[in-house]
Amino acid sequence: MRGAVIHAPGDIRFESLDDPKILHPTDAIIRTAVTCVCGSDLWPYRGAEPTEDAHPMGHEYVGFVEEVGSEVTAVQPGQFVVGSFATSDNTCANCRNGFQSNCLRREFMSTCQADYVRIPNAQGTLVATDEVPGEELWPGLLAVSDVMGTGWWAADAAEVGPGSTAVVVGDGAVGLCAVIAAKEMGAERIIAMSRHESRQKLAREFGATDIVTERGDEGVERIKELTGGIGADSVLECVGTAQAMAQALHSARPGGNVGFVGVPHEVAIEGQELFFSHVGLRGGPAPVRRYLPDLIARVLDGRIDPGKVFDLTLPLERVADGYKAMDERTAIKALLKP
Amino acid sequence: MRGAVIHAPGDIRFESLDDPKILHPTDAIIRTAVTCVCGSDLWPYRGAEPTEDAHPMGHEYVGFVEEVGSEVTAVQPGQFVVGSFATSDNTCANCRNGFQSNCLRREFMSTCQADYVRIPNAQGTLVATDEVPGEELWPGLLAVSDVMGTGWWAADAAEVGPGSTAVVVGDGAVGLCAVIAAKEMGAERIIAMSRHESRQKLAREFGATDIVTERGDEGVERIKELTGGIGADSVLECVGTAQAMAQALHSARPGGNVGFVGVPHEVAIEGQELFFSHVGLRGGPAPVRRYLPDLIARVLDGRIDPGKVFDLTLPLERVADGYKAMDERTAIKALLKP
Structure with a gap:
């Protein structure tokens, strides 16, 4: 063969x-x-x-x-x-x-x-x-x-539920499948973070209701604006970089959840920051x-x-x-x- | 006054x-x-x-x-x-x-x-x-x-459920109250990590079924022995030091949960290690x-x-x-x- x-x-x-x-x-x-x-x-x-x-x-x-x-x-x-x-x-x-x-x-x-x-x-x-x-x-x-199984796991780990607001960090195939998963699990608002027009289009087709093109602190600021100032119920981190993880953790509301499915590369999470955020965190291979x-x-x-x-x-x-x-x-x- | x-x-x-x-x-x-x-x-x-x-x-x-x-x-x-x-x-x-x-x-x-x-x-x-x-x-x-509210939150954040196995790291007042909470939430096996006889006694009175006196890697090894080799469903971290957090994360089974309620002092969590462990993590002020x-x-x-x-x-x-x-x-x- x-x-x-x-x-x-x-x-x-x-x-x-x-x-x-x-x-x-x-x-x-x-x-x-x-x-x-x-x-x-x-x-x-x-x-x-x-x-x-x-x-x-x-x-x-x-x-x-x-x-x-x-x-x-x-x-x-x-x-x-x-x-x-x-x-x-x-x-x-x-x-x-x-x-x-x-x-x-x-x-x-x-x-x-x-x-x-x-x-x-x-x-x-x-x-x-x-x-x-x-x-x-x-x-x-x-x-x-x-990728679809991994997107599903991201939504599951982030505890996406009916009526919730979900943010998807990453517009690769996994991130796009995570949009599908969030939609299937009943999220009412799905915010895809993407800078690429063709991917934005597919994200919308899959169920994204909002697109945020900003990244880093600006991206977090934009998420806060869209979520009544407190952040999203669920954030699906589908990249694996330190920047993506920080963006995910800061975009979740107090008591919200981050599901992280991008294999982390040089990512460290500061304990006291995670503590005061009340954010739940779970990841891993799907x-x-x-x-x-x-x-x-x-x-x-x-x-x-x-x-x-x-x-x-x-x-x-x-x-x-x-x-x-x-x-x-x-x-x-x-x-x-x- | x-x-x-x-x-x-x-x-x-x-x-x-x-x-x-x-x-x-x-x-x-x-x-x-x-x-x-x-x-x-x-x-x-x-x-x-x-x-x-x-x-x-x-x-x-x-x-x-x-x-x-x-x-x-x-x-x-x-x-x-x-x-x-x-x-x-x-x-x-x-x-x-x-x-x-x-x-x-x-x-x-x-x-x-x-x-x-x-x-x-x-x-x-x-x-x-x-x-x-x-x-x-x-x-x-x-x-x-x-302390009782905080112990309850530790058990809640660690998702203690009926029939589960819970480990409590820390034998201060919060850790002892966490034993009460785990018992009330239906944990069948509650392992208290403690080296102090009077605290062990109170832990048992509150519902602990096992006491582990070892710490660090030895403590984790002992938890694994008591949990079929894979670790506990829920771990309640009631200290806040880097050693206690490591002990907690390593004592949880794949897919298990750590609730951390001791304010973390100089604690950093390595992203890739958390990823491959599949352990869910949530903490904060109760x-x-x-x-x-x-x-x-x-x-x-x-x-x-x-x-x-x-x-x-x-x-x-x-x-x-x-x-x-x-x-x-x-x-x-x-x-x-x-």
Whole structure:
């Protein structure tokens, strides 16, 4: 088969690779239906994370089951499946508590920009659809495997509720999906912080009621103006920088909540400031598996269409162009078709 | 009247002071029934906070209404009242959201170790009992005005629920009251971290099922052993030091919650560590006013007896001895009788 391999920052190659094999009785092999490039793939691409040895890339996937290990009974060859970027047995204490992305047997996916993929912990990770969905639904289901699941988690962690006001910090694919989530959870006012016209447009389409283009203290000031002077009930931090976190914490009202889903890079939170703010804070890698059945159903019945975050579609062999377009911000998110 | 005045670290004097007067139509004057010394009063006493000019002390009180301003209709002269260390109008947006200790008109109490006290925002701050309660109930009601309200908030912020496992970090009066709160909220296992025999005994009396005497990494290890290897559902941090916060964060299970109610002193939380832990974090000055009606009822009907944290009773004029005993840890908390 063939797949994407990073050799060094900026150097993504589409290469011949060994076909994946069942290594453990809990594995499954899937044939990729569609896959994509994630914002987090840009860290090694930009050299913000080191690449010591060349290695495959990709952690988002939907596909057809090719083969299952002897302990996998939940899915069968031929079925169309959606999984999470973090695999989970879905039986350990952390999984039972709903934090499957902290499964005691967790393995993060990392080889999905390829024709075939081995899925560890397949029994607890993969969710099959009743029928093979139409191709027009594949992008939405692919989004569910990471960015939509992560946006949902941001809204969940920020305790978005009916009638509430939510602020979304970050206008990448996750931030845009977070707008969808806030809307689905009943937020009446959804303020998207974005400076990019095409992303503002999609945010509005997804349910944003207000756009704030200012950043930093000015952005916070604008949020306060829009929220009766006290701040928002829920803030969904979908970036991971110190600036984004500060903006999020200062935009929440006393007693409000910040859900943070961008992996924090050099972020430290001052204890006394957090204390006097009364703001609740929760983040982490999204427990996508918890949300899969629900989110798959919402995509299949057309209630949400997170597939719209893919504004560039390429054949899988042009994966390097997908990285380039996202790095240069000419695309929000690149869909890859094997 | 007379009251306590701090002149310098270690120098508390009981002095003649002007009687308090109604300054605003929203004020009330109360005659102190009982008051006490708080763990946080020890910061200036120990020089951990500066004392530039001599000033009165004390923020915990129950008493009899003497006089009310023209806008105060909720309480009448002669009534026995309980309030919070943070005054609130109970009508602003933050109050309506349940965060009265972040009231837009908040004033922190600071003159309560005295015969008479002026209560700002009296209408929204004071709660009167139906009848004057028996003197044996005054210590419990006094505890409600701060330490019991704060312990309750710790359990609430840590989302203690029926059947859960809770860890309490800190065995001061707040930590001990946090044990009561965890028990009332239905925690099945309550682990108190304490090295002091008398405090362990009271913790057990209040509902602690386990005592952990180890601290730091060893303490965390012991908590993990007691919680199936993953940590506790809820951790109530009632100290405020960096060590206590680290111990709290590391003792919570993935997806668990830390409620932190000790004012943080030189505490910074590392973003990526918090992220991968999945732990939710919320703290702040307790919104005691939110809990007052409920906690007063629990004390009056004998369901809880937080007054037991007072293991030293002194006449108000011996207030300096109360500070000394608490500073030397020969008393958990000193009750003062005018």
